[in-house]
Amino acid sequence: MKAEITTFKNVLKETAIYRTNTIASFLVVVLPMLFLLLFWNAAFQGRTYIAGFTRPQLFAYYLMILVLQDILMIKINYEVSSDIRSGQLSAYLLRPFHYIRHCFSVFSAVSFNYLLYTLLVIIPIVVIIFPSVFSYNPQLFHGLLSVALGAVIAFLLGMSLSCISFWMEDISSISIGLGLIVPVVSGAFLPLSFFPNWLRSTMELLPFWYTLAFPAEVLCNRLSTTQISHGLLIQVIWVVIGCIVLHLIWSRGKRVYTSYGA
Amino acid sequence: MSMSRTHMQLIRMAIASRLEHRENIFFQGVLQILNFAFLILFIEIVFSRISTISGWNKEQMQFLGSIAQIISILYSTFLAGGVSYLQEEVRKGTFDFILLKPLDSQLFVSISRFNLVPLMSITGPLLWILYLIVQKEVPIIPERIPFALLLILCGVLIRYSFGLGIAILSFVFTKVSALQSLQTSLFNQSHYPSSIFSGWIKIFLVYVVPVALLANAPTASLTGWFYSFQDAVILLLYTTIAVISCRYLYCMLVAKYTSASS
Numbered sequence: 003m004k005a006e007i008t009t010f011k012n013v014l015k016e017t018a019i020y021r022t023n024t025i026a027s028f029l030v031v032v033l034p035m036l037f038l039l040l041f042w043n044a045a046f047q048g049r050t051y052i053a054g055f056t057r058p059q060l061f062a063y064y065l066m067i068l069v070l071q072d073i074l075m076i077k078i079n080y081e082v083s084s085d086i087r088s089g090q091l092s093a094y095l096l097r098p099f100h101y102i103r104h105c106f107s108v109f110s111a112v113s114f115n116y117l118l119y120t121l122l123v124i125i126p127i128v129v130i131i132f133p134s135v136f137s138y139n140p141q142l143f144h145g146l147l148s149v150a151l152g153a154v155i156a157f158l159l160g161m162s163l164s165c166i167s168f169w170m171e172d173i174s175s176i177s178i179g180l181g182l183i184v185p186v187v188s189g190a191f192l193p194l195s196f197f198p199n200w201l202r203s204t205m206e207l208l209p210f211w212y213t214l215a216f217p218a219e220v221l222c223n224r225l226s227t228t229q230i231s232h233g234l235l236i237q238v239i240w241v242v243i244g245c246i247v248l249h250l251i252w253s254r255g256k257r258v259y260t261s262y263g264a
Numbered sequence: 265m266s267m268s269r270t271h272m273q274l275i276r277m278a279i280a281s282r283l284e285h286r287e288n289i290f291f292q293g294v295l296q297i298l299n300f301a302f303l304i305l306f307i308e309i310v311f312s313r314i315s316t317i318s319g320w321n322k323e324q325m326q327f328l329g330s331i332a333q334i335i336s337i338l339y340s341t342f343l344a345g346g347v348s349y350l351q352e353e354v355r356k357g358t359f360d361f362i363l364l365k366p367l368d369s370q371l372f373v374s375i376s377r378f379n380l381v382p383l384m385s386i387t388g389p390l391l392w393i394l395y396l397i398v399q400k401e402v403p404i405i406p407e408r409i410p411f412a413l414l415l416i417l418c419g420v421l422i423r424y425s426f427g428l429g430i431a432i433l434s435f436v437f438t439k440v441s442a443l444q445s446l447q448t449s450l451f452n453q454s455h456y457p458s459s460i461f462s463g464w465i466k467i468f469l470v471y472v473v474p475v476a477l478l479a480n481a482p483t484a485s486l487t488g489w490f491y492s493f494q495d496a497v498i499l500l501l502y503t504t505i506a507v508i509s510c511r512y513l514y515c516m517l518v519a520k521y522t523s524a525s526s
Contacts, residue, residue, distance in 0.1 A: 026442030026445070030442070033449045033453065034449060034453060043460070044318040044460035045314055049314065182295055191302075
């Protein structure tokens with residue numbers, strides 16, 4: 003555990019060195035969202051509700067997505083893929099800690115850092131421009147729990163996909179594909195209630211919605227207690243499935259992994 | 265070998281090198297068509313709930329989205345590769361070899377990295393425009409087609425000027441990749457109607473970074489919706505200034521360029 007905590011601290015220090023780059027990377031995520039908010043602002047002219055959302059509710063949803071999306075979106079971990087392809091993984095396998103636990107420490111530190119920067123930007127925006135967007139939420143604890151579970155699912159499935167590098171030389175196309183599909187199916191573009199029923203029921207079967215949109219909706223106080231309990235249970239199931247899938251891929255991948263000269 | 269033959273040879277080589285990975289080209293082409301399909305899906309879902317946004321209906325929004333996509337594809341096909349190539353060569357310190365060639369170095373880097381992958385996906389927005397014209401009876405003004413094409417070219421050149429302008433900053437600064445992603449992210453928002461912007465945001469998006477004009481001006485010119493001759497003139501003037509400034513900045517910074525090997 004000491005090794006994981008040290009990794010966490012080191013990554014925090016490392017990201018603090020490239021502050022400008024971190025801020026610019028954050029703005030890359032913020033800009034599309036700001037345009038989306040302007041679009042919805044225009045859409046609400048002369049309307050009170052769209053798909054059951056009022057303007058403050060929809061803005062709260064998108065701001066929450068903005069805060070959470072970099073942590074909770076399932077994506078390829080390029081470091082892992084590169085370690086496998088370059089043979090650098092051998093050096094990690096010889097060290098007295100588990101590689102996946104090490105990756106989780108790095109993921110936690112990067113996520114923590116991102117959350118910190120995001121909140122530093124979002125809180126003033128909310129206080130100055132949208133003071134009516136957020137109010138007291140009695141489901142805050144459940145919301146934070148769903149964020150934690152969503153992060154674990156995103157990590158486990160992202161790692162499993164990154165481990166495809168054991169068998170494939172180039173997984174950039176998979177990464178681009180995920181970058182296109184995941185924001186749509188995880189509710190980053192539109193809340194689930196906007197989608198037609200048949201598409202909504204399909205999306206509810208997949209893990210993506212439970213990683214991002216579900217925690218965002220809980221934190222925005224849009225779900226009933228029954229819906230939250232049901233969602234949390236499904237998140238736990240996805241965590242278990244993610245653990246099994248990652249364990250299987252990792253153990254089989256290690257068997258086919260070869261490197262030389264390291 | 266004459267200069268024009270040398271340039272043609274360079275273009276042929278760039279295309280041939282890209283064609284080496286045909287499966288990857290096919291897969292990436294499919295992904296880009298998917299990207300456009302998601303934009304159309306987004307508009308379909310939003311407009312299933314509301315009829316207009318700032319005076320724009322579904323067909324108009326889809327037409328605008330298609331024009332924005334065409335500009336983006338043309339830039340990605342012909343010029344974006346050269347922009348990232350320049351950045352990479354400066355970072356590695358191998359830009360010297362380009363300067364030693366008996367060709368204009370800006371022209372060389374700009375045309376030597378053709379990427380045919382995005383060009384394949386241009387069929388998506390082109391077919392959709394055709395569908396809107398034939399099936400949805402969206403009116404276009406035939407005599408304005410050449411002018412609209414000129415404005416589309418302006419959009420591509422503005423994207424190139426910004427891209428190259430930031431890439432050549434790598435002569436001075438170590439890390440400009442995040443800034444490059446930032447400008448890409450900003451210009452990727454050109455599919456929004458300009459009428460959703462107001463106040464200082466509109467001034468910024470017309471005169472400083474003309475995101476609000478890039479696709480809106482050609483669309484307005486071609487269809488007559490929200491047509492403003494003033495906007496078209498601004499886009500033409502902006503393009504002229506941007507291309508000249510970019511060339512001037514390039515010559516100025518190349519003169520100051522030093523690398524570890526020089």
